[in-house]
Amino acid sequence: MSFSQPVRAAAGNPVVRPINAAEHLAFVRAQRSVSFLQTPAWGRVKTEWRSESLGWFDGRRLVGAGLVLHRPVPRLDRFTLAYLPEGPVIDWSGEIGVWLDPLAAYLKEHGAFAIRLGPPVVTDTWSAAQVKEGIAAPDIRRLTDLPGQWGDPVGAQVTGRLSGGGWLPQSPEGGFGVGHPQFKYEIPLTGRTEDDVLRGMNQQWRRNIKKAARARVEVAVGEVTLGEDLKAFHDLYVHTAERDRFTPRPLRYFETMFAEMRAEDPERIKLYLARHQGDLVAAAVLIRVGAHAWYSYGASATEKREVRGSNACQWAMIRDSLAAGCDVYDLRGITPTLDADDAHVGLVQFKVGTGGQAVRYVGEWDLPLRPMIYRAFDLYMRRRAR
Structure with missing residues (x-):
């Protein structure tokens, strides 16, 4: 399940500008669900990054928000990678260009050489029963090899529009790596009781x-x-x-x-x-x-x-979490492996035991704003990872 969408913008393109922490927090509190990585407090936790809160405005109305973490380029401190983990909080169900184009323009004007974001949007879901069957099947190696998963049309639409808009996918095939995991394990809680959740385990x-x-x-x-x-x-x-x-x-x-x-x-x-x-x-x-x-x-x-x-x-x-009225209990990242010989499959099996479902999100994407600097940064990061 994806995070709930904020209020829809009007027909005109929203304008991006900085907001203060109080405005940002008020917007977060007005949503059904927002990633904790998109709260103002998270920017103060990540002390090695410089953070700022940005808002999308339809006239005077705040209709979207994002926490941006800025990391300088080594030896080029005036340029930054602008990172929005599991964000921004916008309406992803429509034309995303009206949201992302003004974000790119603002960040480029203020020194970003690239944007990295992770849309909080699901592409595919697999039930616990499907995952168990996949682990037992000798010809199944990955979640994506499983037949019959539920696909979210919004996720497919967002993936297609990011790719068509020049964004570059960053999520590693193995599921873990730089940034936040694309594959997660979640227990839906909406309308369920403790006994119901126990029966699902x-x-x-x-x-x-x-x-x-x-x-x-x-x-x-x-x-x-x-x-x-x-x-x-x-x-x-x-x-x-x-x-x-x-x-x-x-x-x-x-x-x-x-x-x-x-x-x-x-x-x-x-x-x-x-x-x-x-x-x-x-x-x-x-x-x-x-x-x-x-x-x-x-x-x-x-x-x-x-x-x-x-x-x-x-x-x-x-x-x-049930008592607090939560819709989902999130066990965070897994790798997509279902290979019984892979060391990571033990984590998948542990989480599958809770019932719930494996979920694939859109993943993290980069938009180069200054291509030469972006290529240099990408080379630097690849060398560091060796």
Whole structure:
């Protein structure tokens, strides 16, 4: 499911100009759902980028908004890559040129050599049953090999118009890479009860939730303002990173994230801590904007894995998302692999166990505004990735 669309613009082309954080936040709050990556607070979290809020105006009426993150070109600081992660928040269902052309003109005038954006628009959806069948089938290697997926006509239209307008697709075939993932796993919540969501999970997930309850795993929302709970989460997160071989973010990053996002909305971000007999066995970060909830970061202990603290954390966050009236619980990125021999398929299988559906979004696209500088930047990034 794509994020809900903002109010439609009138027949005239909207005008792009800067807006302040208060105007931007008011627009976000008026929408059913907006990515947390398109909130003013996110610009303050990403301290290595310069951020600005832009608005699309139909006369005096604000009809669209976007958070732009600017990254300078090495040795050419007056030029920037202008990045709108999972945005902008505009009406993607019509003629997108009336929205994107004034954005390109404004950003080029203010020193951008290229725009990168990720339309919050779905192209394809696969049910949990389809994904399970694909993993079991020896001739199926990727989600896109599965027959019978549901295709969104708006997604197909946006993809075609971006391609025809000179935009270049950036989403990696493997699903992960620079930017944000094109393939995600989501649990629809609209009109569902806790029992209904539980019934949609596979037997292993239901069994693990029951195991955690029988073991008396206790899940509580942390008091991050005290610092102790956030430090406990980070220690466990670093332990998880060492075990699973990924690079952890520093504690300061999470301190900034919680401070900025809570200042914007006290309910925006929460820390869940699962304890067994006083021992922290799992922890997770939940973010919510409007009717969309995201499982953002997680950590788990190597000891006491049999008490299933991670499942207990997930179930607590899903239940709270239901109680908050959310339309979707977003488990974030997956790769499109269904190959049983691929190391990434384990993550897909874990998320498929929740029920829900695999979703492909339009992905991230670049529009070069100064082609020579863009080519130099692209070469620089390719060399860094080696």
